[in-house]
Amino acid sequence: MPKVLMRGNHVVGEAAIRAGCRYYFGYPITPQNEIPEYMSEKLPEAEGGVFIQAESEIASVHMVIGASMAGGRVMTSSSGPGISLKQEGISFLCALELPAVIVNMSRGGPGLGNIAPSQSDYFQATRGGGHGDYRTIVFGPNSCQELADLTYEGFNLADKYRTPVLVLGDGMLGQMMEPVELPQEIPLKKLPAKDWALTGAKGRASRFIRSLILDPIKEEEHNWKLMRKYEKITREEVRWETYFADDAKMMVIAFGIAARIAKGAIKRLREEGVKVGLLRPITLWPFPFKAIKEISKKVKHFFVFEMNMGQMLEDVKLGLEGNGEVHFYGRPGGVILTPLEIARVISSQYYQKRLG
């Protein structure tokens, strides 16, 4: 397949349409505006495509709920403040066991923050900003290619597990252009059948989809059912990548755009003989705890870089379970780390600890 030079936000829209998404409901918020713009242009051209710019992010996530109940492949996107408004809807999508893809091109926060890229929505995405016990699959893409692949894969996992999938990008990923190999278009008739959808009780008994479960015992059962689903996802869908890890004496752990910047630093340091590697979680939930524990058997020094005040840092510490020293270097507020900056920070620790 030939590569196409494309902007991250447009890649998300195109990948969704190729994954059979025919319903998009969104709302303007920088730095993801090009996604609704793209969908407003392309969806009406796609067979059965519907685009609505809703009156709010709250309305748009609830349109997602309706379209998903009706059996459609459906997506919404936003950035920090808008994703916060969608949290109740995301809790409902989990409780109702409805598939959907939700894209967050994160920006500087908290509050109104700014439109620069940031990773400060990690907790919200991986711990869930809504109410109740639920988890959502969270992808952390670090390139336009991964935006294409993970958005596309997001629809498959959402349908497979009947649960919402979050794609946690950032303003930089959304705005930058890179050559991308776009995924193969799925013909609509090849989409998985949804015999649970609400389409009108024709030739079958009526059914309903609801999350109000007044009897605590039944609600508890529902929670355990969801937990079994999340355990299955944790066993089967966790993804990560390593880089220069085999002989590493110090491991960097970073995700998304921060990991990409860290790779630049690691390449530079390797040329100077510094034995540092990278472990990059691709699914932020389920988080690759096992992989980190495995690596901590031979590496005792870890560096976590994030464009926030240290959020994935906590998952790294959970994964290490105390056997390994973790250093953190964060730049919140939309400031972008540079490879040189990280290289200096790593090498100072590397030599202080007499690793090289």
Added chain:
Amino acid sequence: MKKVFGRPKSLKATPFHYCPGCGHSIIHRLIGEVIDEMNLQEKIIGVPPAGCAVLAYNYFDIDMGEASHGRAAAVATGFKRVLPDRIVFTYQGDGDMAAIGTAESIHAAARGENITTIFVNNGVYGMTGGQMAPTTILGQNTTTSPRGRKEKTEGFPINLSEMLAIARGSSYIERTAVNTPANILKTKKAIAKAFRLQMQGYGFTLVEILSACPTNWKMDPVKSSKWIDEVMTSHFPLGVLKDNSGDKKDAH
């Protein structure tokens, strides 16, 4: 002897949980009768709200998808855009529609979303124990307007149907009541008309129904029905607020 009145086919046998004299029960029956008479059971989808009628899916033998409080119009929009040839209706209370769901209601009407909304106005938040609603009228006592609603402190009640009649996307809006047999028949006709216009693609249709809530009004059901005529209808006048269809045929 021929049976001339009984339980509609599209209602399940489950007895209603509603309080004695509650208007929701009557409205459920009317919707069931219309669904039977217009043969819609196989192609209609309901969106119940969070409120007393959240359990509507225990009563209606049709496909139903529950919306979170205030968002039924958005959920119904999602349904209708995926299934344009099905009949989609929301069933909402006054808090659901005219307080938290105001934006969704106004924008569904403005978009001319081809859905029907059954708007049950009983002037209080029933499920949560009788708090003040956007349609609680001046002077009315509720658990959160214990000294009676006053415009200086609690502000004025909202006539949402009149507001939605201004929205250019709405095609038919009528306010009825279920406090007397005559009004009950008018309500049934209005519901049938709203569904029929939806089928003909006229766009947003709304039937607001004044409905008794004896428990939270602290009146017995018979007195509540009178109160609707004597007091409530002066604030929420009955009648057709908008009708672009020019269609005078009744339900059948």
Added chain:
Amino acid sequence: MPAGMIEIDSELCKDCKLCISVCPHHLIEPFNQLNQKGYAPVIFTESEHKKEDRKCTGCALCAMMCPEIAIEVHRA
């Protein structure tokens, strides 16, 4: 006028008395037996009468008014 009659399902009735308030011939009255839910269901006073003695015309105003669909109406 055609003769009619009604049957009130005492287990569904919640004693709201709306039917009593609309019956043109006042043929429905409160009663003191409680049902399983603890309501005292109302009764149709002509249920034992022979067809020719009944004033009920099966107009169904009571059934229309009944929130619980507890009243079935029969008409000759």
